Amino acid sequence: xxxxxxxxxxxxxxxxxxxxxxxxxxxxxxxxxxxxxxxxxxxxxxxxxxxxxxxxxxxxxxxxxxxxxxxxxxxxxxxxxxxxxxxxxxxxxxxxxxxxxxxxxxxxxxxxxxxxxxxxxxxxxxxxxxxxxxxxxxxxxxxxxxxxxxxxxxxxxxxxxxxxxxxxxxxxxxxxxxxxxxxxxxxxxxxxxxxxxxxxxxxxxxxxxxxxxxxxxxxxxxxxxxxxxxxxxxxxxxxxxxxxxxxxxxxxxxxxxxxxxxxxxxxxxxxxxxxxxxxxxxxxxxxxxxxxxxxxxxxxxxxxxxxxxxxxxxxxxxxxxxx
Amino acid sequence: xxxxxxxxxxxxxxxxxxxxxxxxxxxxxxxxxxxxxxxxxxxxxxxxxxxxxxxxxxxxxxxxxxxxxxxxxxxxxxxxxxxxxxxxxxxxxxxxxxxxxxxxxxxxxxxxxxxxxxxxxxxxxxxxxxxxxxxxxxxxxxxxxxxxxxxxxxxxxxxxxxxxxxxxxxxxxxxxxxxxxxxxxxxxxxxxxxxxxxxxxxxxxxxxxxxxxxxxxxxxxxxxxxxxxxxxxxxxxxxxxxxxxxxxxxxxx
Amino acid sequence: xxxxxxxxxxxxxxxxxxxxxxxxxxxxxxxxxxxxxxxxxxxxxxxxxxxxxxxxxxxxxxxxxxxxxxxxxxxxxxxxxxxxxxxxxxxxxxxxxxxxxxxxxxxxxxxxxxxxxxxxxxxxxxxxxxxxxxxxxxxxxxxxxxxxxxxxxxxxxxxxxxxxxxxxxxxxxxxxxxxxxxxxxxxxxxxxxxxxxxxxxxxxxxxxxxxxxxxxxxxxxxxxxxxxxxxxxxxxxxxxxxxxxxxxxxxxxxxxxxxxxxxxxxxxxxxxxxxxxxxxxxxxxxxxxxxxx
Numbered sequence: 001x002x003x004x005x006x007x008x009x010x011x012x013x014x015x016x017x018x019x020x021x022x023x024x025x026x027x028x029x030x031x032x033x034x035x036x037x038x039x040x041x042x043x044x045x046x047x048x049x050x051x052x053x054x055x056x057x058x059x060x061x062x063x064x065x066x067x068x069x070x071x072x073x074x075x076x077x078x079x080x081x082x083x084x085x086x087x088x089x090x091x092x093x094x095x096x097x098x099x100x101x102x103x104x105x106x107x108x109x110x111x112x113x114x115x116x117x118x119x120x121x122x123x124x125x126x127x128x129x130x131x132x133x134x135x136x137x138x139x140x141x142x143x144x145x146x147x148x149x150x151x152x153x154x155x156x157x158x159x160x161x162x163x164x165x166x167x168x169x170x171x172x173x174x175x176x177x178x179x180x181x182x183x184x185x186x187x188x189x190x191x192x193x194x195x196x197x198x199x200x201x202x203x204x205x206x207x208x209x210x211x212x213x214x215x216x217x218x219x220x221x222x223x224x225x226x227x228x229x230x231x232x233x234x235x236x237x238x239x240x241x242x243x244x245x246x247x248x249x250x251x252x253x254x255x256x257x258x259x260x261x262x263x264x265x266x267x268x269x270x271x272x273x274x275x276x277x278x279x280x281x282x283x284x285x286x287x288x289x290x291x292x293x294x295x296x297x298x299x300x301x302x303x304x305x306x307x308x309x310x311x312x313x314x315x316x317x318x319x320x321x322x323x
Numbered sequence: 324x325x326x327x328x329x330x331x332x333x334x335x336x337x338x339x340x341x342x343x344x345x346x347x348x349x350x351x352x353x354x355x356x357x358x359x360x361x362x363x364x365x366x367x368x369x370x371x372x373x374x375x376x377x378x379x380x381x382x383x384x385x386x387x388x389x390x391x392x393x394x395x396x397x398x399x400x401x402x403x404x405x406x407x408x409x410x411x412x413x414x415x416x417x418x419x420x421x422x423x424x425x426x427x428x429x430x431x432x433x434x435x436x437x438x439x440x441x442x443x444x445x446x447x448x449x450x451x452x453x454x455x456x457x458x459x460x461x462x463x464x465x466x467x468x469x470x471x472x473x474x475x476x477x478x479x480x481x482x483x484x485x486x487x488x489x490x491x492x493x494x495x496x497x498x499x500x501x502x503x504x505x506x507x508x509x510x511x512x513x514x515x516x517x518x519x520x521x522x523x524x525x526x527x528x529x530x531x532x533x534x535x536x537x538x539x540x541x542x543x544x545x546x547x548x549x550x551x552x553x554x555x556x557x558x559x560x561x562x563x564x565x566x567x568x569x570x571x572x573x574x575x576x
Numbered sequence: 577x578x579x580x581x582x583x584x585x586x587x588x589x590x591x592x593x594x595x596x597x598x599x600x601x602x603x604x605x606x607x608x609x610x611x612x613x614x615x616x617x618x619x620x621x622x623x624x625x626x627x628x629x630x631x632x633x634x635x636x637x638x639x640x641x642x643x644x645x646x647x648x649x650x651x652x653x654x655x656x657x658x659x660x661x662x663x664x665x666x667x668x669x670x671x672x673x674x675x676x677x678x679x680x681x682x683x684x685x686x687x688x689x690x691x692x693x694x695x696x697x698x699x700x701x702x703x704x705x706x707x708x709x710x711x712x713x714x715x716x717x718x719x720x721x722x723x724x725x726x727x728x729x730x731x732x733x734x735x736x737x738x739x740x741x742x743x744x745x746x747x748x749x750x751x752x753x754x755x756x757x758x759x760x761x762x763x764x765x766x767x768x769x770x771x772x773x774x775x776x777x778x779x780x781x782x783x784x785x786x787x788x789x790x791x792x793x794x795x796x797x798x799x800x801x802x803x804x805x806x807x808x809x810x811x812x813x814x815x816x817x818x819x820x821x822x823x824x825x826x827x828x829x830x831x832x833x834x835x836x837x838x839x840x841x842x843x844x845x846x847x848x849x850x851x852x853x854x855x856x857x858x859x860x861x862x863x864x865x866x867x868x869x
Contacts, residue, residue: 055674057681103857109673110611114808115856121805122849129846179438187428187444188437190417194425197414204412205483206400206429215437245801249685256678286693292685299679300667 006181009264014174021166029162030234035274036169037063037230038254042266043180044223045251050260051184052216053196054105057113058120059251062221064127064243065093066228071140071238082145082168082233089229090222097221098214105213108199120248127240139239142232161234169230176223177267183219184263192216246288253295259307268306326351326385327491327524328373328404333382335368342368344548345382350491350524355514357527357535357556359569360545366528369545373526374406374493375399387490400429405489409496411476413468420464422479423451426486450486457516458482473500474509481513485520492517493526498534510534532570536560544569582719583834589723589792591830592730593785597803598810598822599737600781606817607754607774610665613680615782616804617687621657622786623795624695626650627702629787643791644725651787655780662775669771684800691797699796726788733781734823741819750774802848806833809852814863821864 021029041063048054069089073079079088104115127134134140144160146152147168152160183189194202195209203209232238241247250273258269276294280287302309326349335343343365350356350373360366371377372384378393385391386404399406414422424441427450428434441447455461458478463471468479477497484492497513498506517525529535535542535556542559544551546568552559559565601615629650630643638646661683668675711718741747753760753770761767786795809829814821829851836847 049674053674055677057677103853107856110677111812111856113677114805114812115853118805118808118849118852121801122846122853125846125849182438182440185440185442186437187424187433187439187441187447188435190421190425190441191428191434193417193421194414197416198412200396201412201414201480201483202425203396204400204406205426206397206434206487207425208397208434212434246685246688249681252678252681286689289686289689289693292682292687292689295682295685296664296679299675299682300664303675 026162033234037227038270039267040176041224041227044220046266048220056116058116060247061120061123062224063228066225067232067238070229070232071142075141093225094222097218101214101217124243139237259305262307265307333379336380352523354540355525357539357542364545365548403490405484405487406493415469422483423486426483454486491524495528585719587831587834591826592727595826596781596785600778602822604778614683616800618782619786619803620800622783625654626787626790647787651784654783658776658779699794701794813855818864
């Protein structure tokens, strides 16, 4: 993808997102906060999946880590600065992901998927059972925090979410996107893709397969935790359901929906999913069935997701233009 | 002349089956060494030992004086030995340029650079172009590997290995599947490109005796796990019993 | 001592049910090279359907003595969702593993809501009709005969599956297709039919296992995914693709679960996940497996 095309797409996207609070009711603006959280988490997820070839069914555990980390830091320890919480929780997630990743990246395919699923559910059980620490079912409160040192006292929750926090999250997404763009276009990123395409040949070309997979895993954990902190702030609560396997499933769904072979795919997927889920949930309580059906259709018919459909259309029109 | 890679009294047994028995050979600078022998003679085992994939049951394997027993492919590449396989190996979704760059990144030890743009790295870019040029792939740099022809895939497979600038390269039946008309041309291209890349010795595993005769400086014949002969090609091909053991009654095409 | 025996039998009972599902998984993987994440869903569906079936049958005058055969029948009947599901999976046979995982995962999501739609979100259970078969033993040590019957059924299933695969012509055909699909096709084997049959048998093993367990445990929505992890633990311990592995793995997992329930109930579910992780670290190929990751 040429830089200019990508920059164009990104520019339009950011522009549209920046205008949204002015054009749409506050409900939609605050609905977009989870989108930002998922988009950032998915950038990390797709480093592992789209670029690294490892499909994790436990990525939500890092979302949970982020939310609970925020709850502990600001709720229990009284830290009021969002930035401080972000940095500390992200670093903590990276450290925590090291041993988990160390075990998981020794395997690929099904085994990796199931191991990550098992670790995710292990974390869920832990959150549930040790309710003295974690509040069990009821979760842990995530209080309001200061954004860039500002209290925003006169804003109520919805106004805060639809206003300052919205732009704060947009900024976070832009930063996260820039960082991830750099990573995937770096020498490290190329080695990771080589591992994805042919791990054995990569080894013979001097690629350190296991440690690079671990690095990708750990980085994805960090991005996931950032998403989790945002989610925790938005909901005001960190609860075990964030870590349940279906939540990891939603992340996978978003990546596939948007198109995991494309850098922007997962972000598009997060947007599509957030809007889709919002609409479906108001229609029926059986929206998960519809989601599963859409996933099945995607896998069978449109494995490259929305981004794939768009690039196919673009290629077709390009071919028509060639004399 | 000291050997670049050598095995000293190496044996390898799999259970009760003795694949190799007391093999001592050396690969020296500036030579093309061919390893020949019938199937089951132990060629693959010997090659795996020479490239650090397996550990000998007895004896030692050295590269540049250091033991390489069981070090594995990645460490092997880092130390300066490259290997290609009979079955073509590519990165389907990566372009020709990216494939070569993968090796160059390893060679230039830039693998952990996460925040710098690959496209902006001139040191890498110029190396990639040079290697592509040596293999006649300069105009295919942006093509995805899966779209290449069989011949081109073979070239990129070897080109990427040579981009590691190894001291020694092991080519496992590099012309298998190539038509007779093209065989010699491909071999000449490979050897010339290898020399240009600074390779000091080439190990060739081959069944095609024409190629062995034309390009080897020395021929090692294995049979039933033992070294049958370690001779220059003229001496080797002068001995009919030797040829028969290695090839069978029929002389090759 | 009797407490120990109780735990032991509890473990074997759990193992028997686990074995049935794991055997289905191994069969499908062995022949079709697909790991069916929806095996837990089949299990859960079997459980719910078993309860409903017995409910209706009893209302129509089914004798309580026919509980076990009734449940078996329910499980077998439900297993016929196998063929349509297999047809759905066909497009991804040749493709990358990720797609297979994703598709069976989509099935899991769909089945969750199917269950919720038909049976609601609350757990369901049978009353204690199964006690009509009586209990064996006295005092502290007693085991419901039902449990023993299920264990016997599982052993019978293991035996017949083994005999079927090793000694019958069709079984040999299956093993040949598992080894080398292309060659089997070249020899005139109708591979598509075999895949359909194998998948259905695998599905039935799952649904029957689910149906058989409902007298002793409630059917709940969580069942599906918890069971996938347990079944996976069995397959990991025993080794992917091996029937003997399914047996050994089921026994081990069943025992560990039984002991942890008694010794440290809080960790019951954690124990399963910990087992999976532990085994993958210590012996990735499993006891009888051929393929590490």
